[in-house]
Amino acid sequence: MTSTRFRDNARYWRTPLLPGADLLTAEYHDHEFTPHWHDAYTIPVIEAGAETYRYQGSRHVAEAGSVPIINPGEVHTGSRAMDEGWRYRVMYAPVDFIHALAEDIAGRAQPLPWFDADVIRDADLAVRLSRAHQLLEANGDPLVAETAMLDALSTLLVRYGRTRPDTPQLATNDTRVITMKEQLAGDLAAPLKLADLADTVGLSQFHAARLFTRVTGLPPHAWRNQVRLQRSLAPLRAGASVADVATAGGFTDQSHFTRHFRRMFGVPPGRWQSA
Structure with a gap:
């Protein structure tokens, strides 16, 4: 049985349900992302294949069903981790939106949420993020899509949200x-x-x-x-x-x-x- 090779194909889009965010539906094979950062939280869910990337001094591999979060302003790369390439969905969620959601969940002021560098392997979370992304992209019932989006992002924050560690420097x-x-x-x-x-x-x-x-x-x-x-x-x-x-x-x-x-x-x- 031969596996399917993904092709370099990406679509960026926006939705009023997540103001200021860019969303990406893509698959890649040959493309390699050079070291870069985003001003937003990068929240991907790998749907097929596997991606490798360098982040916070280490190389990581994110396979299907995983969620490799990148914090805003953090330099990272990206390329295929297997011959087929990878397919994923990404929310580039604005810092203000995620911060406000964290405070709404807690019911009080909160520090800026931060996520550990390790790939999140949580099948339930991956399903929630993928479903929310698909509903937003389908541009159907906004009540259903927004509810799914808030459910997915709040689940991410409750289970994995941390505070930024202090990095002592002169x-x-x-x-x-x-x-x-x-x-x-x-x-x-x-x-x-x-x-x-x-x-x-x-x-x-x-x-x-x-x-x-x-x-x-x-x-x-x-x-x-x-x-x-x-x-x-x-x-x-x-x-x-x-x-x-x-x-x-x-x-x-x-x-x-x-x-x-x-x-x-x-x-x-x-x-x-x-x-």
């Missing part, structure tokens, strides 16, 4: 990295040299790059490209042309922007926009 290092981030995220279209970045925090180019990479998980140029990509989403949703968004974001040209966008989101920006 205060001077934190300040320097924050300063470098502010400079990198300022005028994204303006050219910036490593020497400029290093001078701002009083370090050599070597030590500035090493410190930034150690703390953020990405070298300065890659981190800046991630900011560019995150900021490109709003104008794309608003209908701006891909070429104009590429120029405003500081990319060399449209093909440069498209190449980086596809590595992060799995589809070219024009297709993401049309969805």
